[in-house]
Amino acid sequence: MTLGLVLTGCSAEGGAGSGGGSDTLVAYTGQSGDYQINFNPYSPTVIDGPGTIFEPLFFYNIARKDKPEPRLGTAFSWNKQGTELSVTLRSDAKWSDGQKFTADDVVFTLDMIRKNPGMNSTGYAGTATAVDPTHVKITFDKPSFSDGPQVLGRSWIVPKHIWSKIAKPSQDVMKNPVGTGPFKLAEFKPQAFTLEANPGYYGGALALKKVRFVALSGNQSGADALKAGQIDWQTGPVPDIKDVSKNYPGYQAITVPMNQAALFTCSNAKLGCSGPQTDPAVRKAIYYAMDRTQLNALAFENTASEISPGFALPERDKAVVSAKLTDRIAPMQPRVDRATSLLESAGYTKGSDGIYAKDGKKLALTVKVVSGWTDYITAVTTVAEQMKKAGIKLTVQQVSWNEWSDARGRGQYELLIDSLSQGPAPDPYYLYSYFFSSATTAPVGRTANPNFARFKDAKVDAALNALKAIDPQDTAARQPYYDTIQTRIEKSMPYIPMLTGGTTSEFNTRKFTGWPTEDNLYAFPAVWGRPDNSQVFLHLKPAK
Structure with a gap:
C-alpha cells in the first residue's frame, strides 16, 4: 500500500510512471521505512545533500583515475613541502537564497570541521585563510599531501551567513538547506x-528538473517498482540480476566492485563496547568460519568478489596489498578448525548444546540488519547458520534504517552488517583514515563518524600520519606504512571482512540518457553515493 501511495504521487507530478518525456527522476536508495528529515551533510544520518545541495570544491572519481573535475573550485596546487594548498574558487557561484559564494564560506566551513570532531570524518587539521574572494590558502603543520582529495573532494561547503548562527552544527538536521549545488529542496x-x-546554479539550466527519492519497504519493493517502471534508478539487488534488460524492459544494469561488505563490531571495551565481540579471538573465529563462496551465491547472486583482510581492494589496489598479511585474500571456504582453535586458545569451552562459553557466558551475539535489505538479510542469516558449525550463536535482528544508523553511530550494537566505503580518490589510504583512525571515533554513546567499530591503534595512527607527508606518487616510500596498517587491521579485525560487494545499479534508459557505462564510468554509479549521484544527475537528459 505504501509503495502504491508513494509512486502514485510520483506519477502525478511527472514521475517514472508518466512516460519517457518526463524530466523528473524517481530514485530508490534502499531506504526502508519513513525518512527522518536530515540534510546536514556532516551527519552520519544525512538522507541527501552532499553534492546535490552542498558542493565540494572538486569532484574526484573513485571508479577510475580521472583528473579532479571542478565544482566550486577551479584550480589548486601544493607547495613542494606539501604544507600549503592553494585553491582558486569560482567567481560566479551563488547560494540558493541569492547571496554570493566567496572564499569566506570555504574558510568558515573548514574551520567548523576542525572545531567539531563529530563533523571531522576526514581528520582535517589544517588552517584556512581567505587571500581574496576567490582564493583560499590552506596550511598544515606538517606535509599533508594525502589531505588534498579529502579537503577538496569531501568537504561540503556551507554558507557562513547561515551556519555561523547555528549553536551546534553537528546536531542540526538542516530542515531548510541552502547550498550552491545543482538542486535545492522542493518538498519533504x-x-x-x-x-x-x-535556477541560480552557475552551471546553467539542468535538463533534469526534479529528483524524487522514495521510501519503500525494502529490496523486494524496489524490484517490484522497477518491474512496473515506477522508479528510474536504484542501487540494489533484483532477481536474476544477469538478465535485467530482459526481465525489466527499458532498463540496463551495471556492476562495479567497490565497497567492502563486513560485519561491523563494536570492538573496543575501553571505549564502552560490551559483549563477546570485544575479544579479537571471537572476531577472527567468525572470519574463519565463514563460507564466502556459499555467501556469494545465496546472498549476492555471485556478483561479489574476493576481499582482503587488510581492506585494500584486491583488483584496484593490487599493487599495495601487503605481502606481510597472513591472508592476502580472505579464504573463500570455511576453516572451522582454525576458528575453534582460536576460541579454545582464548579460554572458550564448548557446551553440550554445541555453543562455546567462557566464564559462564555463552558465545551468543546479535547482528543488526536493516529490514527490507534482502541481500544483507540473506547474508547474515546465512552467516548465522555457518557459525553454528564453529560453536557461535548469532541472532539476526531486523530493524529500521533509522534505528540501525543510530545504533551504528553511537556504538550501541554487538554486530551489524554494512560496508566500508571508499574515499575521494582511488587510494586505500582514505578508507583507512575514515574507518581506522582514532580521530574519527568516539566513546559508546557519542556519535562516531565513521570509525563505528571504535578501533584505536597507535601504530595505525602513526602510519596514517606518515602517509600524509609522502607524495602519493612515491609508492615505494608509502608501502611500509601500508604494510603496518594492513597487518594491524588483520590482527585486530574490528570489521570482519565478508566480500567485496559488486555494487549493481539499474537505470531507466528508456526515459533518460547519459548514464554511466563500463566504457564511460565517469562516476561511481550508486544512487546512494555522494557526491557521485550528483555527478550522474548533471549528465542525464530526458530521452526523446
Missing part, C-alpha cells in the same frame, strides 16, 4: 522528498 515528506533544479 516521510514517504518521499523531492529535489528541484536550482
Whole structure:
C-alpha cells in the first residue's frame, strides 16, 4: 500500500510512471521505512545533500583515475613541502537564497570541521585563510599531501551567513538547506522528498528538473517498482540480476566492485563496547568460519568478489596489498578448525548444546540488519547458520534504517552488517583514515563518524600520519606504512571482512540518457553515493 501511495504521487507530478518525456527522476536508495528529515551533510544520518545541495570544491572519481573535475573550485596546487594548498574558487557561484559564494564560506566551513570532531570524518587539521574572494590558502603543520582529495573532494561547503548562527552544527538536521549545488529542496515528506533544479546554479539550466527519492519497504519493493517502471534508478539487488534488460524492459544494469561488505563490531571495551565481540579471538573465529563462496551465491547472486583482510581492494589496489598479511585474500571456504582453535586458545569451552562459553557466558551475539535489505538479510542469516558449525550463536535482528544508523553511530550494537566505503580518490589510504583512525571515533554513546567499530591503534595512527607527508606518487616510500596498517587491521579485525560487494545499479534508459557505462564510468554509479549521484544527475537528459 505504501509503495502504491508513494509512486502514485510520483506519477502525478511527472514521475517514472508518466512516460519517457518526463524530466523528473524517481530514485530508490534502499531506504526502508519513513525518512527522518536530515540534510546536514556532516551527519552520519544525512538522507541527501552532499553534492546535490552542498558542493565540494572538486569532484574526484573513485571508479577510475580521472583528473579532479571542478565544482566550486577551479584550480589548486601544493607547495613542494606539501604544507600549503592553494585553491582558486569560482567567481560566479551563488547560494540558493541569492547571496554570493566567496572564499569566506570555504574558510568558515573548514574551520567548523576542525572545531567539531563529530563533523571531522576526514581528520582535517589544517588552517584556512581567505587571500581574496576567490582564493583560499590552506596550511598544515606538517606535509599533508594525502589531505588534498579529502579537503577538496569531501568537504561540503556551507554558507557562513547561515551556519555561523547555528549553536551546534553537528546536531542540526538542516530542515531548510541552502547550498550552491545543482538542486535545492522542493518538498519533504516521510514517504518521499523531492529535489528541484536550482535556477541560480552557475552551471546553467539542468535538463533534469526534479529528483524524487522514495521510501519503500525494502529490496523486494524496489524490484517490484522497477518491474512496473515506477522508479528510474536504484542501487540494489533484483532477481536474476544477469538478465535485467530482459526481465525489466527499458532498463540496463551495471556492476562495479567497490565497497567492502563486513560485519561491523563494536570492538573496543575501553571505549564502552560490551559483549563477546570485544575479544579479537571471537572476531577472527567468525572470519574463519565463514563460507564466502556459499555467501556469494545465496546472498549476492555471485556478483561479489574476493576481499582482503587488510581492506585494500584486491583488483584496484593490487599493487599495495601487503605481502606481510597472513591472508592476502580472505579464504573463500570455511576453516572451522582454525576458528575453534582460536576460541579454545582464548579460554572458550564448548557446551553440550554445541555453543562455546567462557566464564559462564555463552558465545551468543546479535547482528543488526536493516529490514527490507534482502541481500544483507540473506547474508547474515546465512552467516548465522555457518557459525553454528564453529560453536557461535548469532541472532539476526531486523530493524529500521533509522534505528540501525543510530545504533551504528553511537556504538550501541554487538554486530551489524554494512560496508566500508571508499574515499575521494582511488587510494586505500582514505578508507583507512575514515574507518581506522582514532580521530574519527568516539566513546559508546557519542556519535562516531565513521570509525563505528571504535578501533584505536597507535601504530595505525602513526602510519596514517606518515602517509600524509609522502607524495602519493612515491609508492615505494608509502608501502611500509601500508604494510603496518594492513597487518594491524588483520590482527585486530574490528570489521570482519565478508566480500567485496559488486555494487549493481539499474537505470531507466528508456526515459533518460547519459548514464554511466563500463566504457564511460565517469562516476561511481550508486544512487546512494555522494557526491557521485550528483555527478550522474548533471549528465542525464530526458530521452526523446
